[in-house]
Amino acid sequence: MNNFIKVVDEDGKEFEVEVIDIFNVDGYDDKDYILYTRNREIDENNIEVFVSIIKKDGENYSLENIEDDTEWETVQRAMDEMGDV
Amino acid sequence: MGNANLEYKAILEDRQKKIQRKIKELKRKEKGIFGSRNSITIKGLEKEAEEIKKLIENYEDRVILSDTAESGLAGLNNMRSKRETKKSEYQDKINELKEIRAKLETAKSRRDVDKKIDRYNKKMKALQKSDVRFGKVQRTLMYPKTKYELKKINMMARAEGRVAYYENRIKDNEELKAMFKDNLIDTLKERVYDLKGLYYRKCLARSKAILADMQDKDSIVSYVGARVTSIGKGRLYEMREDISVDYEVTNEEEENAAARNI
Numbered sequence: 376m377n378n379f380i381k382v383v384d385e386d387g388k389e390f391e392v393e394v395i396d397i398f399n400v401d402g403y404d405d406k407d408y409i410l411y412t413r414n415r416e417i418d419e420n421n422i423e424v425f426v427s428i429i430k431k432d433g434e435n436y437s438l439e440n441i442e443d444d445t446e447w448e449t450v451q452r453a454m455d456e457m458g459d460v
Numbered sequence: 461m462g463n464a465n466l467e468y469k470a471i472l473e474d475r476q477k478k479i480q481r482k483i484k485e486l487k488r489k490e491k492g493i494f495g496s497r498n499s500i501t502i503k504g505l506e507k508e509a510e511e512i513k514k515l516i517e518n519y520e521d522r523v524i525l526s527d528t529a530e531s532g533l534a535g536l537n538n539m540r541s542k543r544e545t546k547k548s549e550y551q552d553k554i555n556e557l558k559e560i561r562a563k564l565e566t567a568k569s570r571r572d573v574d575k576k577i578d579r580y581n582k583k584m585k586a587l588q589k590s591d592v593r594f595g596k597v598q599r600t601l602m603y604p605k606t607k608y609e610l611k612k613i614n615m616m617a618r619a620e621g622r623v624a625y626y627e628n629r630i631k632d633n634e635e636l637k638a639m640f641k642d643n644l645i646d647t648l649k650e651r652v653y654d655l656k657g658l659y660y661r662k663c664l665a666r667s668k669a670i671l672a673d674m675q676d677k678d679s680i681v682s683y684v685g686a687r688v689t690s691i692g693k694g695r696l697y698e699m700r701e702d703i704s705v706d707y708e709v710t711n712e713e714e715e716n717a718a719a720r721n722i
Binding site for chain 2: 378380381383394395396412417422423424425429436439440441451
């Protein structure tokens with residue numbers, strides 16, 4: 376199974392992203408978060424990634440920004456802990 | 461070598477026999493309700509027996525008495541030595557007479573020789589009796605200090621026995637604690653990892669279900685916004701591997717986790 380999905384931006388332009396993980400975070404159990412990348416290297420050791428909230432509307436999905444800073448800090452901590460599982 | 465040393469050795473051996481009898485008796489009772497108390501006593505007695513064994517092996521280095529007592533012992537040693545010499549002479553005489561008797565032809569002559577043999581036998585017995593009396597006197601002279609020495613050994617041995625007993629109990633308890641601790645921690649770890657593993661697999665299964673749904677040709681995924689960050693390449697690789705593996709949580713695993721009830 377490949378991990379790529381097609382995403383449409385607000386201009387209707389389609390691009391492909393690779394999904395790295397879909398996860399929940401304690402304290403925000405009603406939300407699904409998606410970690411994905413376009414595989415752009417920031418430097419020789421790191422890759423740029425994106426984190427959005429998944430919202431489902433019927434059969435369609437939207438990837439939305441994490442507006443709350445506290446929520447974003449919690450999500451980042453959860454991502455750090457993911458390697459411990 | 462003086463006879464006093466032998467009497468000293470005999471005193472120690474008497475004490476040793478008493479200890480062995482006591483140990484045997486206590487071991488028989490050890491399984492009773494006073495078992496643990498007996499065990500402490502047995503430990504002490506065993507230690508005492510060890511010390512007395514050493515004294516017996518080196519009995520010639522016996523406890524030194526006062527000057528008066530030592531000179532009394534020495535005097536008695538001399539007398540006993542002389543008696544030993546006498547006894548030896550009498551025995552030689554008896555053997556000689558027996559040889560003579562064997563060669564005699566008449567009953568009367570044999571009876572005469574028998575009478576002489578009897579006289580020497582009586583003298584021998586008398587010497588042996590006085591030997592025993594001298595031995596008792598020597599023991600009496602040595603006993604107070606020997607008894608004091610034995611008492612010291614007894615007290616030290618009992619204290620050491622208690623220490624040894626409790627050291628063993630502590631050691632046993634610590635081993636039990638460690639076993640229990642290891643078992644308890646291992647059991648807990650096992651359960652936690654089982655649950656963590658199960659939880660992880662469930663999460664992953666759900667993630668893959670959502671991903672599959674997003675990939676469905678009839679689904680539209682709109683990009684509205686995101687937070688941007690970075691991930692190390694190694695970590696990214698691992699996470700890719702994880703989401704690529706097909707984990708399926710079975711009902712049995714869920715039931716087992718529920719049964720462990722943590």
